Amino acid sequence: MANSFEIGPIRPPSEAYSLLIRATINCPWNRCKFCPTYKGEKFRLRSVDEIKQDIKTAKIIQDKIKKISWEYGYGGRVKEIAGMLLNNPVNESFYNVALWLYAGGENAFLQDANTLIMRTNELAEVIRFLKETLPSINRITSYARSKTAAKKKPQELIELRDAGLSRLHIGLESGYDPVLQYMDKGVTAADHIIGGRRVVESGISLCEYVVLGLGGKEMWRQHATETARVLNEIDPDFIRVRTLAVNNKMPLYSEVENGNFIRATDEEILEEEKLLIEHLECHSNYVSDHITNLLQEIEGKLPQDKGKMLTCIDRFQALSSEERANFRIGRRVGIYSRLDDIYDLHKHQVVEQVTHKLSQGRNEVDEETIHALTGRFIG
Numbered sequence: 043m044a045n046s047f048e049i050g051p052i053r054p055p056s057e058a059y060s061l062l063i064r065a066t067i068n069c070p071w072n073r074c075k076f077c078p079t080y081k082g083e084k085f086r087l088r089s090v091d092e093i094k095q096d097i098k099t100a101k102i103i104q105d106k107i108k109k110i111s112w113e114y115g116y117g118g119r120v121k122e123i124a125g126m127l128l129n130n131p132v133n134e135s136f137y138n139v140a141l142w143l144y145a146g147g148e149n150a151f152l153q154d155a156n157t158l159i160m161r162t163n164e165l166a167e168v169i170r171f172l173k174e175t176l177p178s179i180n181r182i183t184s185y186a187r188s189k190t191a192a193k194k195k196p197q198e199l200i201e202l203r204d205a206g207l208s209r210l211h212i213g214l215e216s217g218y219d220p221v222l223q224y225m226d227k228g229v230t231a232a233d234h235i236i237g238g239r240r241v242v243e244s245g246i247s248l249c250e251y252v253v254l255g256l257g258g259k260e261m262w263r264q265h266a267t268e269t270a271r272v273l274n275e276i277d278p279d280f281i282r283v284r285t286l287a288v289n290n291k292m293p294l295y296s297e298v299e300n301g302n303f304i305r306a307t308d309e310e311i312l313e314e315e316k317l318l319i320e321h322l323e324c325h326s327n328y329v330s331d332h333i334t335n336l337l338q339e340i341e342g343k344l345p346q347d348k349g350k351m352l353t354c355i356d357r358f359q360a361l362s363s364e365e366r367a368n369f370r371i372g373r374r375v376g377i378y379s380r381l382d383d384i385y386d387l388h389k390h391q392v393v394e395q396v397t398h399k400l401s402q403g404r405n406e407v408d409e410e411t412i413h414a415l416t417g418r419f420i421g
């Protein structure tokens with residue numbers, strides 16, 4: 043009897059405890075210069091039967107965990123058993139089901155990069171089957187591309203919502219066409235607006251991802267203002283920001299190496315984020331849930347929290363240059379998680395020691411080293 047099912051490489055941070063069902067394999071576009079995730083891997087659709095088989099396997103694993111719960115005297119309650127299995131899982135599928143059950147068994151995420159590319163009736167069938175087979179699930183989300191969303195008829199998105207699709211996560215990255223073109227995103231700002239609006243109007247919740255720093259040193263201003271303009275037009279439920287980090291698994295790496303793309307510094311990116319927030323006039327929740335962001339506490343509900351969010355940036359910018367440098371190092375080596383941590387004497391001293399070591403006694407870490415440290419945070 044099968045005891046494992048397909049699991050893809052990524053899911054959004056907000057889906058960390060979701061059951062992962064791989065509806066398609068890899069990315070049908072796969073050309074974005076800043077994205078390492080599926081490079082070298084071929085995209086393929088999966089048949090509805092194949093996906094259903096994986097859902098059935100997830101149910102078998104769930105039932106096994108329930109059975110163990112009865113055997114161990116927990117009366118069918120799964121949380122305790124799931125917690126134990128997390129320490130010693132049989133395989134990745136058991137781990138995922140145990141984690142999902144541990145968190146309440148309510149959320150599922152359909153992988154990989156663009157599930158909307160499936161035929162609408164087939165995707166709706168998969169979603170319905172998932173809910174019928176695992177009835178504790180009440181929230182199903184997935185990744186999608188704007189271009190694909192823009193190609194769906196409004197009625198098709200409504201059909202998916204009615205089947206049970208709760209939220210789509212779309213990589214907007216930028217609202218500025220020259221940045222989108224340079225990064226080979228394969229969509230325009232206009233596509234983003236059409237696709238995003240179509241999702242919002244269907245009643246499916248929408249989360250748009252923005253990459254801070256994607257305009258580099260040259261296009262940061264337009265990247266900020268045009269991204270704000272596009273987001274204002276879409277008015278998604280969530281805006282999630284992450285900061286550009288470059289590693290050698292992505293095509294952008296050679297562009298950086300040969301000098302075609304000049305990365306902005308952390309401080310310049312913060313200025314860009316300030317401009318972005320100043321120009322946002324939508325009603326979204328602004329979320330900064332990514333380790334690459336210098337100030338993860340910049341979060342809030344727009345428009346009412348805009349002042350509070352900008353104050354976070356002002357506080358950082360008001361620090362002395364030595365303290366700003368100390369904070370940047372502390373963030374990039376994982377010692378600080380928020381700005382107030384700089385006032386923790388012990389942490390501050392550890393960061394001073396790290397700085398001393400990284401700079402070989404000069405007590406000033408160069409930008410290249412900071413970029414390299416940030417690059418370690420991504421796969």
Ligand code: SF4
Binds near residue numbers: 071
């Ligand atoms: S960013 Fe998204 S669309 Fe672009 S290559 Fe990566 S997974 Fe595919």
